[in-house]
Amino acid sequence: xxxxxxxxxxxxxxxxxxxxxxxxxxxxxxxxxxxxxxxxxxxxxxxxxxxxxxxxxxxxxxxxxxxxxxxxxxxxxxxxxxxxxxxxxxxxxxxxxxxxxxxxxxxxxxxxxxxxxxxxxxxxxxxxxxxxxxxxxxxxxxxxxxxxxxxxxxxxxxxxxxxxxxxxxxxxxxxxxxxxxxxxxxxxxxxxxxxxxxxxxxxxxxxxxxxxxxxxxxxxxxxxxxxxxxxxxxxxxxxxxxxxxxxxxxxxxxxxxxxxxxxxxxxxxxxxxxxxxxxxxxxxxxxxxxxxxxxxxxxxxxxxxxxxxxxxxxxxxxxxxxxxxxxxxxxxxxxxxx
Numbered sequence: 001x002x003x004x005x006x007x008x009x010x011x012x013x014x015x016x017x018x019x020x021x022x023x024x025x026x027x028x029x030x031x032x033x034x035x036x037x038x039x040x041x042x043x044x045x046x047x048x049x050x051x052x053x054x055x056x057x058x059x060x061x062x063x064x065x066x067x068x069x070x071x072x073x074x075x076x077x078x079x080x081x082x083x084x085x086x087x088x089x090x091x092x093x094x095x096x097x098x099x100x101x102x103x104x105x106x107x108x109x110x111x112x113x114x115x116x117x118x119x120x121x122x123x124x125x126x127x128x129x130x131x132x133x134x135x136x137x138x139x140x141x142x143x144x145x146x147x148x149x150x151x152x153x154x155x156x157x158x159x160x161x162x163x164x165x166x167x168x169x170x171x172x173x174x175x176x177x178x179x180x181x182x183x184x185x186x187x188x189x190x191x192x193x194x195x196x197x198x199x200x201x202x203x204x205x206x207x208x209x210x211x212x213x214x215x216x217x218x219x220x221x222x223x224x225x226x227x228x229x230x231x232x233x234x235x236x237x238x239x240x241x242x243x244x245x246x247x248x249x250x251x252x253x254x255x256x257x258x259x260x261x262x263x264x265x266x267x268x269x270x271x272x273x274x275x276x277x278x279x280x281x282x283x284x285x286x287x288x289x290x291x292x293x294x295x296x297x298x299x300x301x302x303x304x305x306x307x308x309x310x311x312x313x314x315x316x317x318x319x320x321x322x323x324x325x326x327x328x329x330x331x332x333x334x335x336x337x338x
Contacts, residue, residue, distance in 0.1 A: 006297070011035060013232065015043050019208055025050065029058035037274045041074050046207070063087075068095050075101045082229045086111035094119075103128065109229065112140045115265045117144025122152070126259065129155060132312065135287030137256050139166045208286045211236045217246060226251050226261060234261045238268075245274050252280035252287075261290055261297060279303055285312045301328055 014020040015028055027033050029047045031040060045316055047059035063071075074080060075088060075098060084338055085102050088094065089112040094102075102108050103124040113128070120128075125145060133141070142159050145151065153157070195335075198220050202210060207230055214225045214236035226237040237243070238251075238261065248271050251257060265271050266281055275298070280296050281287050294314065299307065299321075307313065307321040 008045070011034070015046065022052065023098070025052065025055045026058065029055040029062060031062045037070075038074055038077060040080060041071075042081055042084055045081075045084050047085065051206070065149075068097060070337050072097045074103060075105070078106075080105060080107060081231060082107050082109045082112065085109075086229075089115045109227075113138055114140035114144055118148065122150065126155070129158070133255055136162055137167070139163070207233065207268075216242070219244075222247060223250070226256070227257055229258070231258070231260065234258060235264065238264050245271075245276070249274060249276040249280050252277045253284050255259050255286045256285065257286065259286065263291065264285050266295075281308065282317070283310060283313060285295055285314070289314055289316055293320060296321055296324055298326075301325065304328070 005270075011020070011024070011033060015025060020028070024033070025047060028040075028043050029050075031044065033040070033043075035043065041063075044059045044063050047055050048058045048063065050059070062220050071088065072095075077086065082224075085105055085108045088098050089102050089108075090315065094116070102112050102116060103120050105112075106126065109301065130139075133144075136147055142163050146156070146159055146163060163222050202213065202221065202224055205213065210225060210228060210230070210233045213221055214228075214233055217225070217240075222240060222243065228234050228237075236256070238248075248265060254264050262281065262284065265277065266287075271277050278295050278298050282292050282299060283306075284292075293316070296304070296307075296317070303320050304325040308325055310316060
């Protein structure tokens with residue numbers, strides 16, 4: 001990496017972490033800082049929600065001034081973040097070109113897809129729904145789709161089932177919070193104290209605060225922050241000196257975690273020394289296929305056998321797992337007499 005590239009990266013990270021001086025942020029909000037155009041796009045989206053209205057309004061105006069073709073070329077890149085996709089999806093008038101790009105982008109989450117539920121073609125909807133691991137992570141998108149009248153019966157039934165499960169989970173959480181509030185209300189005056197849930201505390205933090213919490217916080221806080229849509233936050237979780245092997249194994253099995261976070265885990269020699277992490281990644285339907293396939297040889301015979309019948313993972317992974325299992329058992333049988 002050249003000195004210029006290092007400087008660009010340092011500037012980019014400082015703004016993302018909320019450490020950049022106000023004068024730098026204001027320059028950035030006008031699009032006049034020397035960084036790559038894709039990084040500038042992400043910075044502008046980040047600054048569009050900055051507490052400083054001078055920055056946020058300038059960033060929005062800069063984004064609005066970009067030609068459709070320029071923004072579309074960046075939205076179509078694999079590196080486009082979930083936050084960037086969600087920003088453009090939430091605009092009052094979303095160009096048809098943007099709708100198509102966002103609908104087909106693997107990083108598009110619920111925030112990006114939910115506003116477009118009424119505009120997508122059935123073909124685009126079917127493409128998204130074909131990913132069994134991804135669909136349960138899109139509750140608002142599913143709710144929006146169920147308002148449509150043109151869904152095929154089979155798809156509508158499937159979406160209604162998922163929507164019912166998600167509603168039940170929300171009701172369970174609401175009931176748990178109600179019980180907690182009731183318990184707090186019945187506590188003796190001298191025992192009462194101001195409390196705030198971890199989730200509420202994190203939701204009020206800016207990016208730089210979430211990064212610091214990811215590095216220095218508790219296990220429960222890392223469990224929430226590793227699912228943060230901002231790359232720098234979940235990367236900080238995975239760099240935390242307090243992170244334990246059991247936590248990483250738990251992260252590796254999560255179905256509501258960014259694909260890049262799973263790639264970071266898979267690329268770490270330290271993390272991959274744990275067999276539990278390897279097994280969790282391979283059995284996670286959210287894990288990229290290239291990672292899962294590359295780890296099959298490390299599975300024990302028993303875990304390979306289980307994987308052969310695991311309908312949650314892609315068929316390609318099951319097929320190769322079956323092939324490897326047969327090869328191992330065949331080799332052991334043929335060599336048994338030697």
